[in-house]
Amino acid sequence: MNxxxxxxxxxxxxxxxxxxxxxxxxxxxxxAAHNRSIPFENLDPVLGTPVADLGAPALTDKLVxxxxxxxxxxxxxxxxxxxxxxxxxxxxxxxxxxxxxGLDALPPEWDAPIPALTHNVLAVTVxxxxxxxxxxxxxxxxxxxxxxxLQAGPVQQTRHEPYRLVDxxxxxxxxxxxxRGAWQPLYVFGxxxxxxxxxxxxxxxxxxxxxxxxxxxxxxxxVTDEARWNLRGRDLAVHADGGTERxxxxxxxEVLDQLTGRFGIDLTGLGDVEAAVSRVLDA
Numbered sequence: 047m048n049x050x051x052x053x054x055x056x057x058x059x060x061x062x063x064x065x066x067x068x069x070x071x072x073x074x075x076x077x078a079a080h081n082r083s084i085p086f087e088n089l090d091p092v093l094g095t096p097v098a099d100l101g102a103p104a105l106t107d108k109l110v111x112x113x114x115x116x117x118x119x120x121x122x123x124x125x126x127x128x129x130x131x132x133x134x135x136x137x138x139x140x141x142x143x144x145x146x147x148g149l150d151a152l153p154p155e156w157d158a159p160i161p162a163l164t165h166n167v168l169a170v171t172v173x174x175x176x177x178x179x180x181x182x183x184x185x186x187x188x189x190x191x192x193x194x195x196l197q198a199g200p201v202q203q204t205r206h207e208p209y210r211l212v213d214x215x216x217x218x219x220x221x222x223x224x225x226r227g228a229w230q231p232l233y234v235f236g237x238x239x240x241x242x243x244x245x246x247x248x249x250x251x252x253x254x255x256x257x258x259x260x261x262x263x264x265x266x267x268x269v270t271d272e273a274r275w276n277l278r279g280r281d282l283a284v285h286a287d288g289g290t291e292r293x294x295x296x297x298x299x300e301v302l303d304q305l306t307g308r309f310g311i312d313l314t315g316l317g318d319v320e321a322a323v324s325r326v327l328d329a
Contacts, residue, residue: 078205117253122167139168167184177196
């Protein structure tokens with residue numbers, strides 16, 4: 047399944063005159079352009095629309111043709127298809143989110159409650175490079191702003207904060223970001239490639255389960271060169287220059303103005319978005 051790569055490159059504002067060869071520089075440029083152009087958003091689950099099709103045509107239609115955003119399975123799904131079409135090798139990996147969960151790491155006990163495998167990231171092989179690279183354009187407001195080497199240990203600088211990968215047991219790594227001077231764990235993921243059918247199960251769960259955070263609450267984000275824009279319900283946070291500006295939106299109508307204006311989401315044909323957003327504003 048091939049995406050509309052030319053349409054995707056136009057969508058993210060990649061220069062038409064640029065040579066798109068599968069190099070490390072190109073991977074960095076595509077990752078940054080995707081970050082700043084296609085917002086993280088979960089409007090479909092909020093509207094009661096399951097995200098069932100993760101194939102290239104469906105993701106291209108939504109994120110490129112209809113100028114929507116999406117969550118990790120959609121964002122990294124489309125990004126992975128494009129990278130493969132350009133000549134990179136891509137392995138799809140699965141992870142457990144521990145960001146803001148109170149967990150610093152996964153508990154060792156088998157019967158301990160742990161987050162489900164509901165995050166999807168990419169391991170990218172770049173021709174001529176010895177290391178593989180972790181690419182993730184779908185972790186919302188704290189997503190990687192640059193690909194990093196898939197290697198535990200070293201601190202790796204992105205366009206924004208430093209990140210590092212930590213050994214999390216056999217076949218597993220933990221991604222951490224240095225935020226306000228402290229290392230914060232984001233998610234733990236396995237290094238074994240996952241089948242697309244298994245990723246579809248995770249996507250179905252997070253887009254339909256009645257207790258999923260994507261069903262009961264609104265989450266929208268965009269990572270520009272200067273800032274991280276995060277919208278949770280009616281609360282908009284702008285993280286830039288080492289500080290944070292917080293804005294409390296008064297109504298669902300103001301939230302919709304941010305969705306279309308700040309985040310560039312086309313709401314055409316989605317039905318009564320204002321009513322759906324009103325329902326989850328304070329979740």
